[in-house]
Amino acid sequence: GAGVSQSPSNKVTEKGKDVELRCDPISGHTALYWYRQSLGQGLEFLIYFQGNSAPDKSGLPSDRFSAERTGGSVSTLTIQRTQQEDSAVYLCASSFGPSDTQYFGPGTRLTVL
Amino acid sequence: QKEVEQNSGPLSVPEGAIASLNCTYSDRGSQSFFWYRQYSGKSPELIMFIYSNGDKEDGRFTAQLNKASQYVSLLIRDSQPSDSATYLCAVRGGTSYGKLTFGQGTILTVHP
Numbered sequence: 624g625a626g627v628s629q630s631p632s633n634k635v636t637e638k639g640k641d642v643e644l645r646c647d648p649i650s651g652h653t654a655l656y657w658y659r660q661s662l663g664q665g666l667e668f669l670i671y672f673q674g675n676s677a678p679d680k681s682g683l684p685s686d687r688f689s690a691e692r693t694g695g696s697v698s699t700l701t702i703q704r705t706q707q708e709d710s711a712v713y714l715c716a717s718s719f720g721p722s723d724t725q726y727f728g729p730g731t732r733l734t735v736l
Numbered sequence: 737q738k739e740v741e742q743n744s745g746p747l748s749v750p751e752g753a754i755a756s757l758n759c760t761y762s763d764r765g766s767q768s769f770f771w772y773r774q775y776s777g778k779s780p781e782l783i784m785f786i787y788s789n790g791d792k793e794d795g796r797f798t799a800q801l802n803k804a805s806q807y808v809s810l811l812i813r814d815s816q817p818s819d820s821a822t823y824l825c826a827v828r829g830g831t832s833y834g835k836l837t838f839g840q841g842t843i844l845t846v847h848p
Contacts (some may be wrong), residue, residue: 654834656835665838665839665840666780666841667838668835668836668837671834671835679835714779716836721833721834722768722828724770725770725782725836726782727772727779727780727781728779729778729779730779
């Protein structure tokens with residue numbers, strides 16, 4: 624079956640531009656997560672969606688970061704006014720529910736010049 | 737103190753040996769523990785999860801959990817060069833319901 628998909632796989636942008644990253648979770652998975660992995664920082668949690676509940680945004684590093692999940696499926700992570708420190712691999716994961724195993728997508732490598 | 741701690745390595749073992757990877761966590765309310773493997777340039781893939789104290793075996797892999805000591809480990813028996821990767825320990829539950837909190841990862845190299 625299809626796994627978690629993400630697009631684009633690579634994104635190069637200029638400092639100050641806005642970017643949108645997309646995640647398509649595994650069909651039937653109600654929980655969706657965004658993580659960021661950068662050199663020296665490891666894998667850090669950003670935001671978590673569970674069904675129709677309010678998302679857990681506790682990991683978003685600044686108000687330049689936002690995410691939405693439409694129709695309980697596809698999610699978009701938006702970074703406004705990108706900075707060089709935003710350069711990282713952004714990983715999306717999904718699970719049946721919050722207590723189930725999370726499966727990761729291939730990630731989007733973001734480079735801010 | 738980091739919430740989840742792992743030795744960054746690198747850990748180098750000869751082919752056929754047992755590789756032992758360790759992880760400690762700070763949140764006593766943590767309920768679920770995961771080991772992910774990540775090859776260079778790839779996303780993490782789940783190897784094992786464990787919820788209860790004791791050992792859990794799956795093929796060449798054994799996860800061990802000791803909640804009293806807040807310690808979880810992964811043993812890889814008969815290590816193969818294809819096991820060379822970064823191993824990530826992740827913890828869920830307690831104050832971090834839903835989301836996973838990851839350690840920095842241990843780099844494992846299995847040499848022929």
